[in-house]
Amino acid sequence: MHSKLSTIVSTVWLTLLTDAHTRKVLAYYLSFDSPSYRSCMMVIRDCVRRHHRVPQILVSDQGSDFMSTYFETLLAMLGITKRERRAGKARAGSVCERIFNTSQSQFVKILLGSTDLVEKHFRSISPEVDPTR
Numbered sequence: 001m002h003s004k005l006s007t008i009v010s011t012v013w014l015t016l017l018t019d020a021h022t023r024k025v026l027a028y029y030l031s032f033d034s035p036s037y038r039s040c041m042m043v044i045r046d047c048v049r050r051h052h053r054v055p056q057i058l059v060s061d062q063g064s065d066f067m068s069t070y071f072e073t074l075l076a077m078l079g080i081t082k083r084e085r086r087a088g089k090a091r092a093g094s095v096c097e098r099i100f101n102t103s104q105s106q107f108v109k110i111l112l113g114s115t116d117l118v119e120k121h122f123r124s125i126s127p128e129v130d131p132t133r
Contacts, residue, residue: 014103015039017047020059020095026051037068044074057081 013035017027027047031039048054058080060066066084075082085094 013039015043016099016103017043017055018095018099019055023095023099025099026055035063036065037071040065040068040071041074044078044080054078054080057083059083059085061085062087 011032011034013031013033015029015031015035016025018025027043027050029039029043029046031042033039044054058075060082062084065071066082072082
């Protein structure tokens with residue numbers, strides 16, 4: 001019999017708020033819930049907590065999590081202008097896509113328990129960190 005938690009914590013989602021000019025990560029939010037307006041609102045909350053200010057302009061894709069009435073209301077209350085990227089396939093050279101690739105290659109794939117490490121560097125893994133055990 002499987003544990004009830006095994007279906008709840010199958011994936012961890014990372015939401016990032018970055019500065020487009022400096023490429024610095026201003027805020028982040030980790031959650032077991034799939035991306036939604038709640039995670040977008042929480043990352044803005046984290047930005048306010050860390051920096052005591054809100055961004056003037058927020059650039060997002062046209063995902064459903066950014067189209068929520070609650071999210072739009074929060075942006076209006078805080079005086080944030082929302083700009084949307086063009087719809088269509090992701091652009092390989094955009095800032096967002098590069099951040100996704102960098103976080104995936106330099107953070108997620110080298111985490112303890114990641115199976116990507118086994119496929120590429122199976123000889124350099126010591127037995128105590130082998131995720132297949």
